[in-house]
Amino acid sequence: MNGTQNHEPLSDGCGIERDHRLAAIGTLFDLWFGYVPEEPAENTRRDIDKIVAGSHAAPSDRVLDLGCGTGRHLRELALRGWSRLKGVDVSAVAIQKARQMSHGCSVCGGGEGAITFNCEPFEDTLKKVGEPYQMILCMDMTLSLYPCDEIRRILALAAHALLPGGSLVAEVWNWKTVLTSMEGIHRVFDIPAGKLHYRVQTDRANRRLLFSHQFMTPRNSIAFPPQWQYVYDETIWRSLAESAELPLERCEAGSSDISTWLWMRRNSP
Numbered sequence: 001m002n003g004t005q006n007h008e009p010l011s012d013g014c015g016i017e018r019d020h021r022l023a024a025i026g027t028l029f030d031l032w033f034g035y036v037p038e039e040p041a042e043n044t045r046r047d048i049d050k051i052v053a054g055s056h057a058a059p060s061d062r063v064l065d066l067g068c069g070t071g072r073h074l075r076e077l078a079l080r081g082w083s084r085l086k087g088v089d090v091s092a093v094a095i096q097k098a099r100q101m102s103h104g105c106s107v108c109g110g111g112e113g114a115i116t117f118n119c120e121p122f123e124d125t126l127k128k129v130g131e132p133y134q135m136i137l138c139m140d141m142t143l144s145l146y147p148c149d150e151i152r153r154i155l156a157l158a159a160h161a162l163l164p165g166g167s168l169v170a171e172v173w174n175w176k177t178v179l180t181s182m183e184g185i186h187r188v189f190d191i192p193a194g195k196l197h198y199r200v201q202t203d204r205a206n207r208r209l210l211f212s213h214q215f216m217t218p219r220n221s222i223a224f225p226p227q228w229q230y231v232y233d234e235t236i237w238r239s240l241a242e243s244a245e246l247p248l249e250r251c252e253a254g255s256s257d258i259s260t261w262l263w264m265r266r267n268s269p
């Protein structure tokens with residue numbers, strides 16, 4: 001893909017093959033996690049403070065992180081003594097880093113094997129759940145990568161993977177702010193290997209964001225096919241959650257003004 005430009009956007013929310021979308025996500029995040037430094041630890045601690053305070057889960061409960069990236073949220077839980085943690089991501093680079101970074105983590109908290117990481121589509125993990133989870137996380141706009149029909153499927157699978165009364169906590173784009181605050185953004189980040197150009201265009205009429213990434217290193221210029229991300233409002237999230245039998249309990253401000261947290265909870269029998 002060296003130096004390629006002017007791609008057609010990947011995924012318009014309906015026609016694209018699921019395998020194609022997953023492959024594109026895996027490749028993009030392989031590069032992202034290969035080049036871009038981790039979120040500041042302080043942000044992750046703040047997220048976990050909020051998750052621990054707002055959920056009904058306890059350190060002995062099973063937790064699954066969908067699209068865990070390098071496992072930062074699970075590591076923070078392990079540091080606080082949580083011991084039955086699983087992370088899954090389609091990016092092999094993210095999972096390799098997650099395993100490396102979590103290597104010494106057991107001594108700090110949850111004990112040997114506190115976290116396991118799998119590199120696979122999270123839909124596959126959700127389909128083969130044996131013992132259900134008390135809590136499922138899906139952080140940092142991971143669900144916003146998907147059109148409605150895919151989200152409905154993912155939430156339905158997640159509902160079956162949760163214990164009755166179990167929670168799904170998802171961080172998504174803030175529908176009140178993001179379509180205006182991200183208009184026409186072009187940022188350049190210094191990354192250890194060079195520069196990452198990051199552009200966002202808004203399609204307000206269809207409530208979508210078009211992301212373009214270009215990784216520029218001294219030897220390579222890797223431009224990604226632009227990728228749609230989706231901005232759903234509370235009414236849509238509520239309806240998606242309800243159709244998956246995972247009612248939306250509450251929405252609250254996210255860690256930044258461009259994100260919102262959704263708290264869904266599987267009905268108790």
Ligand SMILES: C[S@@+](CC[C@H](N)C(=O)[O-])C[C@H]1O[C@@H](n2cnc3c(N)ncnc32)[C@H](O)[C@@H]1O
Nearest residue numbers: 029067068069089090091120121122139140142
């Ligand atoms: C924006 S990153 C968030 C990473 C992590 N949750 C965090 O907060 O740092 C989204 C992650 O979800 C992963 N992902 C997206 N769709 C996936 C799927 N269907 N199965 C597995 N991983 C997926 C991507 O590879 C990427 O690592």
